[in-house]
Amino acid sequence: MRINWIGIPAALIFLMIPSLSVAQDSVENLTPTDTSVSEMVTEDAAAEEIEAQPAAGELLLEADPGLDTSGMITVQDKPNDAGDQLVVTFEPAVNPEGIQCYNVYRRIAGEESEDAWNRVKVIPADEPPEFIDGYDPEYPIKPGIFYEYRIASVSLENVEYFGSVYGAEIAAKGELFHTNKVRLLIAGGLFITLIFYYFWKAQRGTKMYLRPIAGIEAIDEAIGRATEMGKPILYVPGISTISDVATIASLTILGRVAKRIAEYQTRIIVPNMDPIVYTVAEEAVKQAYLEAGRPDSYDPDSVFFLTQSQFAYVAGVNGIMMRDRPATNFYLGMFYAESLILAETGSLSGAIQIAGTDAVTQLPFFITTCDYTLIGEELYAASAYLGHEPKQIGAVKGQDACKAIVMSLITLALVLGILDLVANTHTLDWFRNLVTVSIVE
């Protein structure tokens, strides 16, 4: 019997999901149920008088009437988080004279040691007395844990004057649904639905038109040129990680290009900067040779990892260009400051060059130095053009529909803006609020 080995880890992952859910529940049980009301912390009477402790070369003193300390500290759970953040506000010193900033210290409630205090924030005296605790990865907030806070007023001579210790009555609690992301959910859902709709239409055999793109049509020509000249083809899949959409688009194109190269029996060189991209690129090229019916022609040394340092990678690729003199260079994926150095060297070597990226800052360099450039979304569409697979053509059509929606909304906003001007209404503000998402969650 043939065992489905691939299914075993997948089944394990499914089994883990209920366990994670139980773990989440157990965390929630630790936290108070009512978190809607702003919770105040109580003053810890026992710790009313905090002894000043020296830290990091600073001289710590008792509270001094000459330098006022902060008042009550209020701690609230931050909504829409994973239970790893608390909103901390405090009453600033009544007399702020001589205070340059406030040092906020935190420790787990119940710990008596003075060493347990960690300075989690420095707030300049002229800034609002509020911050979100939990951003510092060195001192994370853990869900269900109660903390104590104290604040030191720091004098101009860097002397700390400590206020009272306040224990938070509330612990951080995670939420499963981020209410501020509803608009994102709706927009994402709409776009995905459209793309799947056109997938479905394409699979049912509906003919879909794709307009010609010069850069994509030149790919075959460029491969043919290298074959005729008996020179290799260089394919640079960008320097970003596999999580980058441009990298994924590039690897899909690599599969198509490698298939043609395998058919033409030409040599391909694929230097990689990211180790994970390297493994995927290797798989893509190997698969392409297999699909072309020439697995024996595949050279394992054709796809290789060079280095993870940006300019060292550029130096290496430039060296390859000048030594191996490839007839065709492809630069498809995500590029940064190295784009011009690569494309300029390729131009010097006399290769025909086809570039494509969605990096707006690098596109001008490719346009000036390469023969053909795929601009932004043309890179994403290239794979569908090369493969002519109904699914991918459907996806391109779906993306066009998404663009049509965006254009319609902008046009509608334009009309509402004119209406506001003529009729003295405020419809545009209302309409814009429908698509507004906060910058910081």
Place this chain on the structure above:
Amino acid sequence: MYDTIGIWVGAFFTLAIYSFLYKENPVYRLAEHLVVGISLGYTMVLIYNTVILPKLLEPLFAGNHWILIIPGLLGLLYITRFIPSIAWLSRYPIAFIMGTGMGIGFPLTMKAYVLRQLEAAMVPLYESGMPWYEVFGNIVMIFGTLAALIYFFFSKPHKGLFFGTGSKIGIWVIMLGFGATFGFTVMGRISLLIGRIQYLLGDWLHIIE
């Protein structure tokens, strides 16, 4: 003493890399191989010290983060590439990284590249008290955005008044934007070149202060 050696080594390799401007030569090749090799070795040590040791091995040996065994094992699956019979196992960490990358990236992209841009394009053409150049800027932005979007329509031929003219305006707008970006970036690159010249003439040759 060590500083002086460092400056001489830096100057030598700066000139070695610049020698590429003449042509590919053995000195450039030496610098190229050194920089590739050293950067690779450095990255390995860096990743061991900043990721593997503090984020995997230390918490694991501390005995209270057993969950880290899962990513640790997933990472080890990459090594199965060297054993052809089980090389397929290396596809699991790749699939995991691609899946999580896309999952995390989707809402961020939706927010930053769709909704935030859409909101920014929803501005009134004119409001009372608005200076003329701001009105002109708003007109260029709104109609430029629409035209650029028309250019990126792939499923319609670029013919006729709407798609034909619209896409032509769109590519002009895009190229104007690229021109501005080009100039801006070149200025940054020139400052990098000035930095290297200052290093050679100042730190190395002491011709300039």
